[in-house]
Amino acid sequence: MSSGGRHFEFRAGTAGGWRITANAQVSGAGLPPAPFLSVHEIPFAAPPVQAAWSMRGVRSHDRYVNRPEKERLAAIQPELGRAQATRAALIPIRKSDAWWAMAQDERRAIIEEKSRHITIGLQHLPAVARRLYHCRDLGQEFDFITWFEFAPMHADQFETLVANLRATQEWTFVDREVDIRLTLAGVSQS
């Protein structure tokens, strides 16, 4: 087994390191309300745990970035867990069958050449830390989970990032999206 450190589970319930401050159904079915979220590194195929809801994802290799983009991202993207980054967002999405039926060059063209997804993300680094988890091949309800972390002072910048992504051609292929906002538990909401 070579899954060490790549599989994660997000669990919503009555306890957790993050307080859920908003739970918005953006498209398709939403998720039940819950007060807290916890994030767990798990073994692949760990048995399910009781939770209001949970979702799993795997950190995997890059699927679209080219070498120059990969270098630019590596030079500027921050790690998770920065002390000042007390706000987070958990945004799971599912893409349509039409998306998945496309060839690699067609998906890449929509993601970057037409939608500037990678460029938009770069514009908001290092303020907004971002980590992508893949779920589609893990039998999950969503195809991707993106986890964002940022300081309260960068909340407006984060809103701009999300709004810009949702306005892209790529997002016309998103048929389910939920937007969960969080504050580090123990940090007063201001």
Add this chain to the structure above:
Amino acid sequence: MSSGGRHFEFRAGTAGGWRITANAQVSGAGLPPAPFLSVHEIPFAAPPVQAAWSMRGVRSHDRYVNRPEKERLAAIQPELGRAQATRAALIPIRKSDAWWAMAQDERRAIIEEKSRHITIGLQHLPAVARRLYHCRDLGQEFDFITWFEFAPMHADQFETLVANLRATQEWTFVDREVDIRLTLAGVSQS
């Protein structure tokens, strides 16, 4: 859950629809001997089953083919289970960390522009039916499983296909490979 029909398990043991006729360690660690192989569609994260060895994979979207290649493949590639295709090969491979650290454009360039992987495959269609399963994100020992089916009269053509792939630049990134050959159980070996 949307995993219906995408997750499969290959189990080697004392019973199964395919008789194992050869089990060759090509690079890295091999697999224990066993007389038969069975192929099962399973729910994602199904509990493990007793077997001499087993491996799981998921049928997933195309990762490298462009639109013209996808069209050419779709026009010519046969389904599995043809009556005359009584021979099969199960070839699990793992690629090195160096492979997975590359960007998409670099991996694509090695796969097709330098190694002609897709072109080589097309040359041997429709004689050799091929199906790819992804394993890397499923906590498995291998990254990919390819399953091939062909008629005895096309056995030489299959050997040419495998030899051509192993001679590519892409294959220098393969750090583990096992080559399992099979005959449909109940069919006399000739």
